[in-house]
Amino acid sequence: DGGITQSPKYLFRKEGQNVTLSCEQNLNHDAMYWYRQDPGQGLRLIYYSQIVNDFQKGDIAEGYSVSREKKESFPLTVTSAQKNPTAFYLCASSKDARLNTEAFFGQGTRLTVV
Amino acid sequence: AQRVTQPEKLLSVFKGAPVELKCNYSYSGSPELFWYVQYSRQRLQLLLRHISRESIKGFTADLNKGETSFHLKKPFAQEEDSAMYYCALGGDSWGKLQFGAGTQVVVTP
Numbered sequence: 001d002g003g004i005t006q007s008p009k010y011l012f013r014k015e016g017q018n019v020t021l022s023c024e025q026n027l028n029h030d031a032m033y034w035y036r037q038d039p040g041q042g043l044r045l046i047y048y049s050q051i052v053n054d055f056q057k058g059d060i061a062e063g064y065s066v067s068r069e070k071k072e073s074f075p076l077t078v079t080s081a082q083k084n085p086t087a088f089y090l091c092a093s094s095k096d097a098r099l100n101t102e103a104f105f106g107q108g109t110r111l112t113v114v
Numbered sequence: 115a116q117r118v119t120q121p122e123k124l125l126s127v128f129k130g131a132p133v134e135l136k137c138n139y140s141y142s143g144s145p146e147l148f149w150y151v152q153y154s155r156q157r158l159q160l161l162l163r164h165i166s167r168e169s170i171k172g173f174t175a176d177l178n179k180g181e182t183s184f185h186l187k188k189p190f191a192q193e194e195d196s197a198m199y200y201c202a203l204g205g206d207s208w209g210k211l212q213f214g215a216g217t218q219v220v221v222t223p
Binding site: 033035040041042043044045048058090092102103104105106107108 | 118120123150157158159160163200210211212213214215216
């Protein structure tokens with residue numbers, strides 16, 4: 001079954017701890033993205049990667065880090081520096097760098113800081 | 115800077131009535147515009163894109179550069195159209211899809 005998989009679905013973190021969200025795709029897509037979804041604010045871009053071993057900051061990158069060591073994987077680390085980490089996180093991928101390429105989304109991870 | 119505005123947080127319509135979701139954008143270049151939809155318990159997915167000029171599930175959207183709008187329309191709403199709809203703009207640089215805040219559509223019988 002091809003697609004994009006995020007894990008875990010729910011994640012709880014204590015304040016001051018780093019946590020890593022997983023995102024894997026088997027669509028052979030070059031581009032991958034991380035968005036944060038908050039009520040009333042839509043989706044905001046955290047980081048994106050056009051190709052393996054390359055990634056760029058999005059609009060709200062502070063307090064987050066990513067890596068792209070493999071084409072199919074784009075993990076997101078929420079660090080203790082992120083002031084308001086409780087949110088719903090969405091990972092997406094698209095075939096290539098063209099703007100009108102469709103983005104495919106994962107099911108999301110809901111992170112709660114306790 | 116690019117920005118997308120969806121002024122309605124919630125749109126409630128009766129089955130069979132027309133529905134129009136508003137989307138306005140701010141961008142100085144040539145925009146690429148999309149509508150994405152999220153049905154209950156499903157993934158966010160592409161509904162349509164302006165470059166295709168197509169009708170999907172009875173929905174159409176026309177890019178109006180003069181009014182900087184990309185409103186989504188359907189002449190006769192169905193209950194299965196109940197979902198969250200996001201307007202998205204691409205254009206600033208590669209891959210940076212800018213999303214609006216979203217409009218929740220509820221179609222009642």
